[in-house]
Amino acid sequence: QKEVEQNSGPLSVPEGAIASLNCTYSDRGSQSFFWYRQYSGKSPELIMSIYSNGDKEDGRFTAQLNKASQYVSLLIRDSQPSDSATYLCAVHTGTASKLTFGTGTRLQVTL
C-alpha cells in the first residue's frame, strides 16, 4: 500500500467551477499535511498547510482534514486557467524531518 495516495488525473473542471482534489494516507500518526502546486517544468510551491481536523481557508483555497478517515482534500473555488497544474499532497510522519509525497493530481481548468 502506498503511503500517500492521489488520483493522477487529469481532473478537468470548467473555469469558475470548484475543483476538488483528494489524498489518503496510511500512517495514523501523521501530524502535518501540505498541498503543493507544481507547474510543468517548475518546482513545487507550498500553497496550504493543515494540522488539525476540520477546514482551513486561504483565499480561493480550502484544505480539509479528517484524521479518523486518514483523508485530506483541497478545494479550489472559482477555478481559473492559471490553476492548471499538478497538485502534490505531502504528509509529515514519524521521522522528524521527513515528508512523504503523493504522485500528484494533474488539474486542467478549461475555458
Add this chain to the structure above:
Amino acid sequence: ETGVTQTPRHLVMGMTNKKSLKCEQHLGHNAMYWYKQSAKKPLELMFVYSLEERVENNSVPSRFSPECPNSSHLFLHLHTLQPEDSALYLCASSQSGVSSYNEQFFGPGTRLTVL
C-alpha cells in the same frame, strides 16, 4: 536573494564527468534536503541534513555525495552518473524541531541530463 536558490539551473554531463549542484537557503532554516523528481514518479527523498548533520540517506547510490558545510548551504557532488540519473534535482529547506510543522520550501531545481 530570497528563499531557496539553486545553481546551475540546467546541467548536461557525460557519464565520466564530475560536477556539483549547489543550494543556498535565505530563510534561516536549520534543515535542508535533496530530492529527485523523475517523470511519472513521486518526489524521492535522497538526503536530509538537520543542524548540518546528515540524518537520512535513502539508499542513494554512492555516485551521489552530499555536503552540508553550514545550515545555509548544501551541495550534491555527482560522479560517474548513469543516463537513468537524468531528472529534476530539487533542494528544499525547513525549520525542523519538536515544535516545528516542517513546512518545506523548494528551490527552482536543477534539470540534469546525463548523456
